[in-house]
Amino acid sequence: MFRATLKSLLARKVRLMLSGLAVVLGVMFVSGAFVLTDTLGRTFDQIFADAYEEVDVSVAAKPKVQGNELEGPQLAGPVPAAALQTVQSVDGVAEATGVVAADGARLIGSNGKVVASFGPPQLGGNWVGESDLVQLREGREPQADDEIVINKGLATTADVAVGDRVGVLTLQPRKDFTIVGIFGYSGDRDSMGGANEIMFTTPAAQELMLGEPDVYTNIVATAATGVSDEQLRDSVAAAVGDAYDVKTGEQLSADAAAGLKEGLSFFNRILLGFAAVALLVGTFLILNTFSIIVAQRTRELALLRAVGASGKQIIGSVVMEAIAIGLIAAVFGLAAGIGIGALLAYLFSNLAGGMTLAGIAVPASAVIGAFGVGLVITVLAALLPALRAARIPPIAAMQDVATPDRPLTKITIAGAVVTAIGAILLFLGLGGYADSNTLATILGGVLFAFIGVALLTPLISKPVVAALGAVFSGWVPGKLGRLNSGRNPRRTAITAAALMVGIALVTGITVILDSAKSSISGLAQDTVKAELVIAGAQSGPRPPTFDPAVLDEAKAIPGVRLVDGLYGDMSLVDGKRTYTGAVTEPAALRQVYSLTASAGTIDRLGPGELLVSTDTAKDRGLSVGSTVPIQFARGEAQTFTVTGIFDDSPLFTGVQMVVPTQSAADFAIPQPIQGFVQLESGTAVDQVQPRVEALLANSPEVSVVSLDAYIEQQAGQLDSLLTMIRILLALAIVIAVLGIINTLALSVLERTRELGLLRAIGLKRSQTMGMITVEAVVISVFGALLGVVVGTGLGAAVVEALRDEGITDLVLPWGQMGVFLGLAALIGVIAAVLPAIRAARINVLGAIAHD
Numbered sequence: 125m126f127r128a129t130l131k132s133l134l135a136r137k138v139r140l141m142l143s144g145l146a147v148v149l150g151v152m153f154v155s156g157a158f159v160l161t162d163t164l165g166r167t168f169d170q171i172f173a174d175a176y177e178e179v180d181v182s183v184a185a186k187p188k189v190q191g192n193e194l195e196g197p198q199l200a201g202p203v204p205a206a207a208l209q210t211v212q213s214v215d216g217v218a219e220a221t222g223v224v225a226a227d228g229a230r231l232i233g234s235n236g237k238v239v240a241s242f243g244p245p246q247l248g249g250n251w252v253g254e255s256d257l258v259q260l261r262e263g264r265e266p267q268a269d270d271e272i273v274i275n276k277g278l279a280t281t282a283d284v285a286v287g288d289r290v291g292v293l294t295l296q297p298r299k300d301f302t303i304v305g306i307f308g309y310s311g312d313r314d315s316m317g318g319a320n321e322i323m324f325t326t327p328a329a330q331e332l333m334l335g336e337p338d339v340y341t342n343i344v345a346t347a348a349t350g351v352s353d354e355q356l357r358d359s360v361a362a363a364v365g366d367a368y369d370v371k372t373g374e375q376l377s378a379d380a381a382a383g384l385k386e387g388l389s390f391f392n393r394i395l396l397g398f399a400a401v402a403l404l405v406g407t408f409l410i411l412n413t414f415s416i417i418v419a420q421r422t423r424e425l426a427l428l429r430a431v432g433a434s435g436k437q438i439i440g441s442v443v444m445e446a447i448a449i450g451l452i453a454a455v456f457g458l459a460a461g462i463g464i465g466a467l468l469a470y471l472f473s474n475l476a477g478g479m480t481l482a483g484i485a486v487p488a489s490a491v492i493g494a495f496g497v498g499l500v501i502t503v504l505a506a507l508l509p510a511l512r513a514a515r516i517p518p519i520a521a522m523q524d525v526a527t528p529d530r531p532l533t534k535i536t537i538a539g540a541v542v543t544a545i546g547a548i549l550l551f552l553g554l555g556g557y558a559d560s561n562t563l564a565t566i567l568g569g570v571l572f573a574f575i576g577v578a579l580l581t582p583l584i585s586k587p588v589v590a591a592l593g594a595v596f597s598g599w600v601p602g603k604l605g606r607l608n609s610g611r612n613p614r615r616t617a618i619t620a621a622a623l624m625v626g627i628a629l630v631t632g633i634t635v636i637l638d639s640a641k642s643s644i645s646g647l648a649q650d651t652v653k654a655e656l657v658i659a660g661a662q663s664g665p666r667p668p669t670f671d672p673a674v675l676d677e678a679k680a681i682p683g684v685r686l687v688d689g690l691y692g693d694m695s696l697v698d699g700k701r702t703y704t705g706a707v708t709e710p711a712a713l714r715q716v717y718s719l720t721a722s723a724g725t726i727d728r729l730g731p732g733e734l735l736v737s738t739d740t741a742k743d744r745g746l747s748v749g750s751t752v753p754i755q756f757a758r759g760e761a762q763t764f765t766v767t768g769i770f771d772d773s774p775l776f777t778g779v780q781m782v783v784p785t786q787s788a789a790d791f792a793i794p795q796p797i798q799g800f801v802q803l804e805s806g807t808a809v810d811q812v813q814p815r816v817e818a819l820l821a822n823s824p825e826v827s828v829v830s831l832d833a834y835i836e837q838q839a840g841q842l843d844s845l846l847t848m849i850r851i852l853l854a855l856a857i858v859i860a861v862l863g864i865i866n867t868l869a870l871s872v873l874e875r876t877r878e879l880g881l882l883r884a885i886g887l888k889r890s891q892t893m894g895m896i897t898v899e900a901v902v903i904s905v906f907g908a909l910l911g912v913v914v915g916t917g918l919g920a921a922v923v924e925a926l927r928d929e930g931i932t933d934l935v936l937p938w939g940q941m942g943v944f945l946g947l948a949a950l951i952g953v954i955a956a957v958l959p960a961i962r963a964a965r966i967n968v969l970g971a972i973a974h975d
Contacts, residue, residue, distance in 0.1 A: 151454055152464055154457075155491075156460075175377070184201075226334060231274065245320075248321075260273070272324055286304065289302055404856075465484070578624070593609060627910075631937075635916055639931055643931045649835070656829070659797075671823050688800045691793075707782060710728050722770065729784050733765055892960070
């Protein structure tokens with residue numbers, strides 16, 4: 125049986141290569157994700173190991189508000205100069221240095237724009253001198269408070285040099301400095317992990333980056349000879365007390381790398397999710413391939429049964445073929461995944477400022493994932509055809525057997541049950557009844573829904589395919605193609621289902637995002653009563669800010685009725701992280717944001733007073749008159765009194781509490797992040813907008829735009845997300861195209877004699893190619909139509925579930941649905957090229973004699 129299986133496998137190299145290619149692409153995604161995250165993980169390990177190489181022990185104050193970098197910048201508590209003196213006096217300390225290093229120093233380049241960073245921090249600190257790690261490459265160290273040194277990477281990106289006068293944004297509005305030096309790192313590195321670094325004198329760094337004199341972000345202590353890092357850590361910790369985190373350089377390196385790896389693991393899960401979609405589509409392809417092969421080998425398998433092969437041996441033969449395909453596909457998929465992972469790592473490093481990558485390696489997870497997925501998916505997909513092959517009776521060897529259509533009763537019942545399970549899971553997940561397992565429940569519901577619809581597809585394939593094929597029925601090849609596409613409902617259904625998955629996901633996500641865009645845009649138009657918006661595009665955890673003085677100056681512009689600035693930060697309220705906002709004009713809550721008061725008043729807000737949202741008041745048992753202790757990123761905890769409760773608004777949903785503007789001085793970012801300008805009736809936007817723009821000359825991160833333009837900018841972020849998702853899902857559609865090619869190629873081989881007879885009675889080569897093309901187009905459009913319908917249903921269900929979150933408009937992208945169907949027809953034409961050429965080249969006499 126082994127030799128027979130091997131010969132059978134080698135005799136069908138092309139058709140099995142096509143099915144194996146689907147596994148290759150899926151495995152490529154899986155192994156590539158692991159290679160990418162492993163490479164980046166080791167890269168960050170090396171970066172942080174280098175960064176803390178010269179740190180024996182570090183002393184840092186514990187943040188007043190522990191945070192997540194994804195939610196915004198986390199501000200470390202200030203370390204006073206007295207703590208530095210304490211550390212210097214500890215036995216075992218050879219030297220202790222006060223260091224300022226905080227995110228938020230943004231250089232304005234030679235083009236007048238802020239140098240952006242997509243990931244790595246923009247550090248501002250104090251120059252503490254050269255070392256084995258840090259060396260000046262040009263110029264000298266800063267000596268005056270208006271002098272800076274910057275790293276070589278930033279100098280190159282900003283196109284600036286020693287002697288240039290440049291603007292820098294910090295906690296304070298723009299200030300101008302002279303670049304007196306450019307530094308780099310050992311190993312000829314221009315930056316540390318792509319970070320932009322600006323070094324000031326110590327007093328300037330304290331004022332600009334920390335907001336107060338004589339404080340540091342941390343203290344770096346060097347151990348005396350004979351004192352270990354651990355011993356020094358324990359001695360310093362005992363001296364400074366529990367208010368400080370005292371760690372060795374090795375601990376700091378591990379902690380920093382662990383935080384970034386947590387973000388990488390999230391990214392890895394996203395990539396694996398798309399890989400799962402690709403493998404699901406590949407499963408349909410492999411299932412169809414083995415089903416067709418088993419049908420074509422009916423007489424061969426029956427003959428094996430007749431000469432003594434058992435049903436188990438027949439199953440083993442088919443499964444053995446699947447294992448061979450899975451192993452080969454896993455090898456090629458792993459190799460392709462290594463290449464893709466290396467390419468993505470290279471692109472990531474360039475996007476992050478050209479950081480030096482660690483060497484590309486193949487982690488065990490990539491190998492295990494490649495072979496595990498390759499084998500499991502292939503064998504599972506081949507199992508049903510293998511069981512079917514085992515049931516072939518020996519008597520079939522003596523007959524000219526055609527594979528008859530089997531009743532669809534069982535598969536229809538199974539499809540209905542699976543679809544119902546998917547609907548229930550979606551209801552539980554989208555309805556909020558799944559508690560902490562919401563995402564898993566929704567994903568499970570989507571998976572069951574896809575499988576259920578795929579099982580139900582044979583039931584509807586004949587009538588739908590007949591209707592689609594009617595377009596070509598006036599042409600003989602078109603009529604034959606329509607009949608061929610409907611002659612085997614199961615085969616057509618499985619082939620179409622592969623394309624359905626990709627199209628359904630794209631359609632569903634398009635429905636959700638378009639509905640969100642429409643809802644948010646409509647809500648903003650109806651809710652926000654401001655003609656101009658001051659804001660910038662956020663490219664990292666830190667939002668763009670502007671000088672608060674702009675707000676006061678804008679109020680003086682003729683025709684301006686009201687100007688409001690919005691601040692925001694995470695605070696600690698009764699031990700819970702809470703997003704807190706501050707507004708310069710409390711009246712704007714009603715007049716600009718259209719908020720209404722459910723209790724108390726929201727039109728005024730004095731020192732020590734607090735406004736809370738209705739949901740927050742309900743969750744925390746607050747009412748007008750309640751007192752609330754709040755710890756901001758800076759300063760000591762303060763107690764506020766609730767003077768008003770405002771009804772929740774989808775546009776204001778992130779802000780749970782509003783404090784007076786004076787309190788924003790204690791925010792991590794004590795500058796406004798947005799501004800809204802309301803004009804007097806009859807005042808044209810064009811009259812005011814240029815004057816406000818002129819006020820922002822020293823705040824190049826932001827601009828002033830009309831409300832319509834601002835809404836369009838925000839909606840554009842959803843378009844970018846949709847584009848990225850479509851690119852990732854394109855792999856699933858590519859695999860579906862392979863499935864159509866494979867099905868047609870096997871179908872042509874199966875119908876060799878039939879094609880020969882058609883050619884013999886007058887069907888031309890061009891007509892033969894047309895027949896195959898029509899068959900492919902009908903199957904493709906059928907799959908796309910299924911995908912559009914299923915995707916629309918899933919998208920509409922999600923939109924309905926998000927109604928309470930402000931997504932109230934259901935938008936069906938009819939134009940894009942039409943594009944999907946048109947692309948499906950084009951996909952069918954492309955997929956038919958090779959099978960059609962093969963069919964047209966069939967030798968007529970040889971085909972008629974074909975058994």
